[in-house]
Amino acid sequence: LPDYFNHRVIGAQVDQSVFEExxxxxxxxxxxxxxxxxxxxSVSLSWFLTLFLSIMPLESAxxxxxxxxxxxxxxxFQLGLAVLEANAEDLCSSKDxxxxxxxxxxxxxHIKNEDSPGPPVGSHHAFFSDDQEPYPVTDISDLIRDSYEKFGDQSVEQIEHLRYKHRIRVLQGHEDTTKQNVLRVVIPEVSILPEDLEELYDLFKREHMMSCYWEQPRPTASRHDPSRPYAEQYRIDARQFAHLFQLVSPWTCGAHTEILAERTFRLLDDNMDQLxxxxxxxxxxxIMYNGEMNEKIKLLYRLHIPPALTENDRDSQSPLKNPLLSTSRPLVFGKPNGDAVDYQKQLKQMIKDLAKEKDKTEKELPKMSQREFxxxxxTLYSMFHEDPEENDLYQAIATVTTLLLQIGEVGQRSSSSGSCSQECGEELQASAPSPEDSVFADTGKTPQ
Structure with a gap:
């Protein structure tokens, strides 16, 4: 009885399919x-699982x-066919x-064993007609003899051949059921179209199965556990995720894509089992495709703080990291007509307004250090690499980044002293931030 008593009783289902044929x-x-x-x-399943012990008197079973x-x-198989053949007329007249x-x-x-030395032991499945008339008794020896005479032409080799034939169908049916159940759970929670979800599921499953059966060595062979819930049967590691990330993610950004994929995987790996x-x-x-802008920014934000960002990321000498920091940029900018506007008071007022309007019920994101920011x-800039308006985007991101760094500086000074000192005001003199002074100066890129 191969694969009879595992989580999905595949062997029993295969034999049921053979029995139908x-x-x-x-x-x-x-x-x-x-x-x-x-x-x-559904009726005969217990015949195979218990060898008729659960539905026939013990002395006969x-x-x-x-x-x-x-x-x-x-x-x-023979005995099952003999039971059906003995009741074929009644079954054909049954209504449901x-x-x-x-x-x-x-x-x-009501199958008895006349050769049994002990008293008859009844089953717990007796059914009687409404008038309680006695039901005819069948001897187990006669039933077994009929099974061999009428249905004994099937050899063990033929049974095994039918098993192999139907096993593929049963397994495919299980895979289809697993897929339907997973999609049924996921579809209400995302905005991706169902047909696109099916393709993503097939890609995800293929990545998992290739690692199980075609990679040498096979580090993931133990991951496919059919006893797990449907949504957890297929899982992938960081390398497989990076491959899928490059295929389907809209956040591909050249050489930085691999780094972003690693951080995304660490963020999604809640239980830290590397899957x-x-x-x-x-x-x-x-979120990447259909999320609101604030959801996308929050996700990108989380990718640049622990646990997505590790110490190795911070200490790496990649050109996309370890910038030359400078937050002593001016908060006074010149207008085209020569006038100057002091943004110092406006920034302070902005901080106060944000503090008032902040939703207290929303869980705050962890604070980000200057280096992480x-x-x-x-990373945001690298997403627009080779864009037709790359130079304009470069200058815009550099300017906004400088302003945000200054807002942070003003906020720290306001919270520590209550107001900016005269010395701080003297340091922030009127001049516009140039791309050369921006936080991207160390990358060696300057706008054309």
């Missing part, structure tokens, strides 16, 4: 009447077990599955 071949009239043979399969030990699963179940259960409950599931994967993609802005 044997019914069509040996009992065509019954098969024609019972259009949906799955009803019979032990004879079935003897035949099983001698001839293997072939004996169970419940009546068919009652007919078979009552027949099996993520399909639901986490598509939820992240949904610079990396955040550089």
């Amino acid at each position: 044997l019914i069509k071949g040996h009992l065509p009239e019954l098969a024609e009447h019972m259009n949906d043979l799955s009803a019979l399969a 032990v004879n079935v077990v003897d035949c099983f030990f001698y001839d293997g699963i072939k004996a169970i 599955d419940g009546q068919a179940l009652m007919i078979l259960s009552r027949f099996l409950d 993520i599931e399909f639901k986490a994967f598509v939820s992240c993609l949904d 610079i990396q955040f802005c550089k």
Whole structure:
């Protein structure tokens, strides 16, 4: 009984599919009447799982077990066909599955063993008609003899061939069911179209299966556990995620894509087992493609703070990291007509307004250090690499980054002293920030 008693009882389901084919071949009239043979399969499943021990009196069922030990699963198939053949007339006249179940259960409950030395032991599945008339008794020896005479032409090799044939169909049915259940859970939570989700699921599953069966060595062979919930059966590691990230993510940014993929994986790996599931994967993609702008910014923000950003990232000498920091930029800018506007008071007022309007119920994001903020802005800029308006975007991001750094400086000074000192005001003299002074100066890029 291979694969009979695992989580999904694949072996038992395969044998049920084989049994249906044997019914069509040996009992065509019954098969024609019972259009949906799955009803019979639900009844006969316990025959195979328990070798008739649970639905037949014990003194009779032990004879079935003897035949099983001698001839293997072939004996169970034969006996099952003999039971159906003995009740074919009643089954063909049955009106529903419940009546068919009652007919078979009552027949099996009244099988006796005349050679048994002990007293008869009844089953717990007895069914009687409304008038409580005694039901005819069948001897187990006669039933077994009929099974060998009428249905003994099937060899063990033929049974195994049918098993291989139907195993593929059963496994495919399980995979389709798993896919449908996963998508049923994910679809209400994302805005990605169902047909696109199906393609993403197939890509995700393929990435997992390739690592299980085609990679040498196979580090993920133990990951495919059919006993896990549907949504957790397929999981991928950081390398596989990076490959999918480059294929389907809209946040590809040249040489920085691999770094961004690593950080995204660390952010999604909540339990830190170095594996993520399909639901986490598509939820992240949904934000990238369909999220509101503030959701996208929050996601990008989280990718530049721990746990997504590690110490190794901070200490790396990549040209996209370790910028030349300078926050002593002016807060007074010249207008085209020569006038100057002092933004110092406006920035202070902005901070006060933001503090008043802040939603207290919303969970705050962790604070970002100055170095992490610079990396955040550089990642943002790298997303527009080779864009037709790259130079304009470069200057805009550089200017906004400088302003935000100054806002942070003003906020710190305001909170520490209550107001900017005269010395601070003297330092912030009127001049416009130039790209050469921007936070991107160390990358070696200057606008054309």
